[in-house]
Every structure is written in C-alpha cells, then in structure tokens.
Amino acid sequence: MARAIAHDEQGRLLPQAGHGDSDIHDHGHDDHGGEHPTSTGLNNVKVLMWTFIASECLLFGSLISTYLAVEGRTIPNTPGPELFDIPYTSVSAFVLLFSSLSMVLALAGLQAGDQRQLRIWLFVTAALGLVFLGGQYYEFSTFYFEEFWLDKNFLGSSFFLLTGFHGAHVTVGVIWLLALWLYSLRYGIAPEKSLLVEISGLYWHFVDVVWIVIFAVVYLIPYSRIEGGGH
C-alpha cells in the first residue's frame, strides 16, 4: 500500500499517524503496515523487546550469581550436583537449540511469503518448547523423589528457583507461539507483518540463550567438580 508522507508548504513533515500508539497489530489504518516514522527509524516494539531482553539479563544474572555465590557450600549428607543426569539434560539442551532453528525457519518462511512453512515451523517450535517443559517436569519429579528439592539446602533452593524461572519463561513463550500459530491458521500473517513473528522469535531465542548459560554454569561446572573431587 502506498505510504504517503504529507508535507506542508515549507517542506516540513506533517503529523504522522505513527506518533500515537505503536502497537504491532494493525489498527485499520492505511499507513500502519510499514515502519513507523520514529526518530531512529527502528520499530518501537522491537526497541521495546530488546530493552526488555537487556533488563532480563540482570534478572537471570542475579539468579545465576545467587547459585554460584554459595556453590560448593553444601551441608553434609544433603543431595548435590551428583544427581544431575548430564546426558539427559544435554538432550533437553539440544531440543531447545533445535527449537531456535525452527523459529528462524518460521520467520524466514514468512518473509519468503510461504504461509505453510510459517505454520509448520511455528508449530514445531511450540511443540519443542512443550517437549522441553515435559523433560523439565520429569527431571524435577525425579529429583523430588531423590530428596533433592527446594527446601532441602541452598543448592536446591537456587537450582529450582533458577531453572523454574527459566521454565516459566519457556511456558510464556509456548503460549505466545501457540497463539501466533492459531492466529496464522485462522487469519494468516502477511509478510509485512513479519515483526509479529520476529518479536516473539527474539524472546524465544533469548530464552534459549539463557539455557545455554544454565547448561554450562549450573549443570556442567558443578558436576565436573564433583567428578574431579570424587576420583
């Protein structure tokens, strides 16, 4: 659609609709499809998402610091990192990595104008997210029966709060992706609305990136110290 930019007689920009609410959804406007005339040329919602992600770095940073600050100070005869099942967790880690792949494929499909690709990969991403959550549920319940729980010791508290917080983020992401998927099934998403998918993708990849850090710092490092100390 034509994006007319109005000028007054001195060549100055006339007021643009985009200076109102810059929601990513269409509002029934002629000139909302493209970029909003923002000061930087960057889309408001995308700036919002990156700002939010930046802020989340501190959220997860604090949780990881908590875990590592008191790491290694387990009280005797309480469960510790020796319970971690590294091969099992590495499968989980790869499930999440692969969901990141399917997420970019969904976006690439949409940008190529291929609705089928978009729908398939959106669904695959959400499904992989659910697989990850199922895996986490199984892992948590195994730990629970092995007497490793959030009220047992500091390690348990910080482990379950950190991984639980991450799991909550995955849950929100899955709901978001499923909503997008249903929306794309019912209405389709126009390629110029690819921002809808891109924003959810940014969130999803960030959640994946956090897991990359958790996998190394929370699982591998403490486990390696047990191994090293034990032998």
Place this chain on the structure above:
Amino acid sequence: MATTTQAPPRVLRRPVEAPSGLWSWLTTVDHKRIGVLYGVSSFLFFLAGGIDALLIRLQLGKPMNELFSPDHYNGFVTMHATTMIFMALMPMSVAFFNYIVPLQIGARDVAFPRLNAFSFWVFLLGGLIMSSSYLVDAIPNQGWYGYAPLTIREYSPGLNVDFWIVGLQILGVATIAGAINFFVTIINMRAPGMSLMRMPLFCWMTLITTVLILLAFPVFTIALTELLFDRHFGTTFFDSTRGADPLLWQHLFWIFGHPEVYILIMPAFGIISEIIPVFSRKPLFGYAAMVLASMAIAFLGFGVWAHHMFTTGAGPVAYTFFALSTMLIAVPTGVKIFNWLGTLYGGSINLRPPMLFAVGFIGTFVIGGLSGVMHGTVPVDWQQSDSYWIVAHIHYVLFGGTMFALFAGIHYWWPKFTGTMLNDKLGQATFWTMLVAFHVTFFPMHFLGTAGMPRRMSIYPTGTGWDFWNLVATVGAFALAASVWLFVMNAFISLRRGEPAGNDPWDGATLEWAIASPPPVYNFARIPTVSSRDPLWVEKRSEETAVELGFAPRRAVAVVADPVEARVHMPNPSFWPLVAAVGLSMIFAGFLMPWYLGAFPLITLLGIPVLMVGITSWSFEPAG
C-alpha cells in the same frame, strides 16, 4: 483485527475535547492525565510518609518516651522510608516524566500509551496494598533494607514482611514497565530535528534514569522473590542454619540499592538543569559535560554497592576498591555542580520560587554529597555506620536534594499543568520555611550521630546528652510539615482563583512552553521541527529580530492550528490496562491471603486468568 476494515485515514479517534468523568480517568491513556494521576497519588503518599516521620519525631522528642511500642515505632520507620522512596519520590519523578518528557521532545504521547496506563494502575494498586498493612495492624517493621535473616519466617512470623515483599514486587513491575516505555519514547518519539544532543537535559536525565531502573530493579525483584520463596515455599536462601549466607541479601539489595539512589536523584538533576538556565536567562553552561557526567555517574554507580557493607568484613581489597570507586563518583557530581554555578555566573538571576528551590537544592545537596564522601572512607564509616549521621546524610540528599528539586519542578511547571499561577508570596514563604525547617531538623542529626546515637532505636535513656538535639529535630520536623501545608494551601488557592498563566509565564526555552496551558489533548497541532537546543528561545529571539528588521515572523513551532485540519491521530482510551493491573496485583496479593489451593495461594491462581484476559483483550482491541 483489522486488515479488513478500511477506516478513513488519520481520523480523530481520541476526541480533541477532553472527556470528563470517572470512567474517562479509569480508561485514560493520555500521558498528561496519567502524569496528573501519578502526581496526585504520589503527593498523597508523600503526606502519608510525612505523617510517619512526624510520629517518629514525636517518639524521639524526649528520652524514655513510651508513646509508641517499639514494634509500632519500627513500623513507622520502615513505612516512612518505603513510602517515601517507592511511593512518593520515584512516582513523583515519574509524574514529571509523564507530563513533561513528551512535551519537551515534541511528541503527541509516549511510545506505548496503554502500557503507560498499566504502569500507573500497577503502581497505585501496589501502593494501596502496601498501605493497607496499617488497616490490619501488620505494618512492615523490619527496616526498609529488609536485612536477612531478620526477615525470614522464623524471626518475622507475621504478615508484616509479606506486605513489604508483595507491595514492592508490584511497585517494581510498575517501575520497570514505565522505564521501558520512557526509554523507547525518548529514543524513538523525538520530533524531527530533536537529536539526542539537542534534547533538554530533563529528557537526558529521564533516559539515564530509565537505564538505571532497567539494570537495577531486576536484581531487587530476584532478591524479593528469593525472600518470598524463603517465607512461603521453605527455600533456604537466607537461612544460615541451612547452608546459606545472609550476606547474599545485602549484596543483592545494595547492588540495587545504590543505583536506586541515582534513580532518585537523576530526575532531580534534570529538573534543576531546566530551571537554572531559564531563571538565569542564559543557556546551560557545559551541556555536553553535563550529559557525560551523568552517564559517568550512572555507570560508576553500579560499582560502589559494597560501601554499604564496610562493616561486614569483606577484606582490604574489596574495601579499597569500593572506597575508591565511591570517591570517584564525587568527580562527575562535582562537574554538575560547577556547571550549574557556571550557568548562574553572569546570568540575570530571577529569584522566583522555582529558582529559590533550585538554588536551595544546590546548597543542601552539596552538604549531603560531602557527608556521603566522608562515610565512603572505610575507617570513618566504621565510626558512622548505623548512627544518626547516616540518617542526616540520606535526608540531605533525598529531602534537601530530590524533594527540593521536585518542589522546584512543581512550582516551575504548575502553570503548565493547571493554566494558573501559584502565588509568588506564598511560594517564597514555602521555600524559606522549608529551607530553615529542613536544616533545623536534619543538621542536628550530624551531632547526634557523632555523639553515638544509633539510628534504629525507639527509646533512649536520659543522660546520654542526646535530648536537646532530638528535641530541636522534632520541632524542625513540625515546621517542615507547616511548610508543606503552605504549599498545599497555595495549590488550592491557585486552582480556585489563580492568575491565568498564559502559554509561557517564565520565558521558557523548551517546547512545552510553546503550547497552551494546560496543553490540548493532542499537545502539538503540528509536530514541531527542531533545529537547536533551547528551541523556543531561538525562535522567540529570531522572531523579535525579524520584527525589528521589518520581516514577517515565521514560527517553526506551530502554536495554534486547527487539529482537525492537521489530521491529528490519537490512541483510543482503554479499560484493559486496569484489568491487567488488577490481575497482576492479585498474583502477588495472593500471598497475603489465608486461602490456599494445595501449595499455591488461591488469589494468585485466580489472578493469572485475569491478567491473561487483560493482556489478550489489550492486544486485540484497536489501539486507535
């Protein structure tokens, strides 16, 4: 969802005439109305926190006073600090962000008007939930810093600490949501030509404040969540008997707590930097230095938190590092002070009430800053830590600093908010009463601290030598209350029969003075084009020159134009931010209720669908 409906382009969705009535306030997304809501509610919380302060001073007015029980006294101390910091000073700064920033950058609204409304409702609900602790006699009483392990269930079994956690979590969400919104607004909603280095300093300080909030508040959120889990789900984050380290709380708290000090003072710096040039009739001295100094303060502010923990035995290396970084911050702060002095120097100074408060700010803030550097020195801190010296310092920076600046801002922008002037004489009286009362109240606390009076005692014996200065401070506190009362009177008189202010009563330099007072719903009928710092000064002066030379004056900032003809487009009002805010508050407030479903609080579980309905409806309604 509306790819199908073809509305006529750029119609007026939000009526140009401001609607009235309760419903219009509940659904408003207008940044100016939200600013007024923030301003009024934060001022009411300011009065509530002030009453706490008076009760504290009544109790400490004489030795061996048994007016209040130690428990209640602790409650007043905790709620005074919590209310003032999170429910009065910060939201009052946010009121100015809301009202002034879009006007100064030449925008019609913030980037996300409904998110803005959401922030306000969350803030209000959080504040009300926190304050409702008075009704059930469970006032948070562990101190505003909430040091572990005093806060764990074993030592604080009542709901007191829960009210504190829940209230602060809700307020934290409001703060973070607001910060993201203003960050995007300032980055992306500037009028054409308003480059970052042409922005008014108040907008710069707002931008830096939002960055500080976004980096500091998540840390506090996590600390509070850990405490919440300790109290409700049996985790052991702060329980040293089960392998934890209570110092963890202090670290997390102060990693947030020190940047929080700058979150409180940066908007004040911004307000002062607007007022001093206008009332000195010359541009701000050292604009770029001012911006860079503020960035330096914000950045360094993340590397000093352990100066609050010099008595915890962190070791010489940590002590040296944190003492040095603390003193380093004094350098950019000094740069700012000298820039303000440089602006005053040689200016034609106009001592109206806003300027009086601004100059008063510089004086008292310097005293507070210097006492801060003093206990940034480790051995000195060992002497002063936990004494009344600290109380003196914090009030010099937060009352003598932030609150003076906020009063300066209120007096400065009041004509813009209401269209009427505040009475000058009453404003002068407010300032002088407040200045004298402030120093009478808080300067003696330096003596009390040096004489060894601890900061957290509800009752002190006779014969300590603390009686006299405590009495002086109590008298001063009531005089301070009188000065606030003078302002309230002034405000009511102005609203009833104040002189009309006109667009530009102070010969302002920034865009908000180009438009009507109070501004129309759409702010600018035509988005202005900016080609300089102090755009309005440049225009007014070149206009005068043009008239002198016989040319027809031409204004880039359109003051009057028919908004319908200019095809202004405004967002729709919305009810869903309020619904989402209620849902979010329920999620946290569930932890205060006795009803549980298994391990989970019932209200929390009910809040989740309410929040989801709010967010979903919000996403799918036409924004306007």
Place this chain on the structure above:
Amino acid sequence: MSRDYPGADAEARHGSTAHDAHAHPTPATYIKIAVILLIITIAEVVVLYIPSETEGFGLTWFQPVLIPAFLILAAIKFVIVVGYYMHLKFDDSFFLRVFGFALLIALTIATAVIALFHGISL
C-alpha cells in the same frame, strides 16, 4: 522513509539504513549453524567425561582447564545464537549496544559477587 528535516544527517546513521539491514542469512545457513551448535553441545558433554574416563591415558591434566573450557564453549554458542538467530550481527548496531551494555553490567556484577563470596581477592 523521508527524513528531509534539519538535523536528519545526525540520525541517518540509524534510520534509513535499518531497512536494508534485513539481508538475512538463508535457511541453509541456519541449518549449518544448528549443526555447529549440536557439535559444540556434544563437545561439552564429551569434555566432561574425558578426565574421569581416561585417567589411565595421562589426560588428568585436563581437569584444571575444564571450567574455562565450559565457559568458552558456552560463550561461543551464546554469540552464535545471538548473532545469527537473533540477527544482532546484521541488525542495527543500536540493539547490539543496548544488549551489550546490559550484558557487560550483568557479567561484571556477577563476577564481582562470585569473587567476593569465594574469597578470591582481586
């Protein structure tokens, strides 16, 4: 997008180029990246089991470098996902600066806290 107002130059650095920056990698690149990520993840797990399983082969020297190895491998995966899947490598540098600054602060504070708790003097 038209930006014919005074001072547009100052901001042209962002803005007008932002649209061209959408030269995304192709799906084939994305799949290659996923394979690399898989290999690194496998490497992490293998590295974990080397020291204990191969003591007899004189590889115990590997134990001290284990933690740095995990951190480096995780950092590589992190950079790849952020750079390619989140398009940070191709997108406007403003996003990189926002994210990078927060990450810098988070990493610095986390390192300092961990060092303080483990009694590591700087």
